Amino acid sequence: MPISSCVVWKATAGMLRRSWPSLAMPRWIWAVGLALLLLAGVVLVLGWVSSGFRGVEGWIGYLGGAAVGAAILWAGWWVLRSEDLPAWLGGLLVLTTLLRLGLGVFWFVALPELGYDSPAELKGYVMADAFKRDQAAIELALSEKPLLRAFQGYRGADQYGGMLFLSALIYRYLGGGIPIAARPLLMVWIVACFSSLAVLYTWSFSRRAWGAPVANLAACGLALYPEAVLLGSSQMREAFTISLVATAFYGLLRYGQERSWQGLALVLGALLFSLLFSPPMAAMLLVMLALAAMTFGFRVGLEGKRVFYQPRFWVILSFLALLAFAGVWLTWGHFAPQGMSNPLELVSWWIRKSFDWQAHLSEQASGWLQKIFRNSPPWLNLPFLLGYGVLRPFLPAALADVTAVPVWRWVAIWRAAGWTLLLPFLVYAPLRAFRRVDRQNPQDINPRMLSLIVWLGILAASFRSGGDQWDNPRYRAMFACLQISLAAWVWVSRRRLSDPWLRRVLIGMGCLLAWFMPWYLLRYLHFAWPVGDLFKTIGLGVLSTVLVWLWDWARMAERRDE
Structure with missing residues (x-):
């Protein structure tokens, strides 16, 4: 059907051009006209929704926001003009933006009716953190206070102040004419546009690293990845940091392959913006970039010198490190305890705080977790919670949980299905990379270190959030570009x-999911199942996996003998 439709469309377009030669205009005119029509549609739909479906009187308030969002998309495309981006990627960019915007509008309209009666959901927010920060941003925007106050006195709403500042800036100067209750839709549009840029930079990074087939698959995967879509439809800082991470790694690879200052400027710009949203995340990104630069193994130009053999590389890396430390120092008071001035002491404090958070989660855990902690040695608690965090959101738990309202149950299943599909490829990636199944092209990215970087991010997110079903996936999703590129x-x-x-x-993975499904049904529905012990369930999953592996190995050995 899609092929026949395409043929009909091309035949019709050709007939029209022959009948009316004036229609044979340059392709860019058609693209601009279509973009203007789409923007007009977005403005009218947002105005209609903000008026409570009674009209489009509020449409004029969204004109400025529509222009800013269009400028973000155009600038992201323009920066990559040297990459020879395919035309279909522009269509994917538009569809990605509309998907995130449409879902954000759905949350705004449906959650007050279909969700729980929490203050955030009654206002149409899918994330409680976004609700708290947005309310503070609207209050700051409507006041006569300078917007820089976002970095002072609003720590309860935004620990670092950057996202609060940006939201208040948009609400103050672009929110005129929009009802106060509907102004969050303006931010949803901006977030949807910026988060969609990750598709462009993931494609460009993957194409330079491994070629067009990997790039095409990675771009489509990120466009549809549930956690990225969810964050891109809400007013969360991670929607920005996903794109910034993709930009930074693309810039690093571009600099390494071309020695172009444009690539270095992209790395620097991504780090600076990351510092605005989250200094700890910017510091972690800098560490990952340094690891990547030292071990990717890409070559520079025709000289054949590795990047990390060049003094200039170390000068630049030292400059970026000093810049990151300067940014952390300027924002020190937003996340460091009062009276603390030593960076090493801050790192030690952060690790202790994370351990304390793990202990708090252990105390507040559900009954089965508390039972496990009581019957296992204390040193096992941390590794268990780390592994538990890696698996979350866990698909059997989402499928079996009938206590949630339908909309949240389907959201849980959607998120868990996305992570369950991605996780096996990330588990297998280091196995393939370190076993050297493929002969690597000297110009290609070294997948061994990229695998280590990806798993460093996954474990750091699990350690920091303690396996929380909301914080853990969104921290992990900041590096979705690398995860999906590696899976592709x-x-x-x-x-x-x-x-x-x-x-x-x-x-x-299938064996573990199959054994855990009745275990969760036993928990939620009192399903008649004889195995109620968690460790026995894990053991059955592992034993089944080993047996299937032995059978597969024997089958392949028999084929080789034949």
């Missing part, structure tokens, strides 16, 4: 050169 590399490289271990990893 696994899929494409596996199609080029088969390896049974991907199949075995998928089988192992």
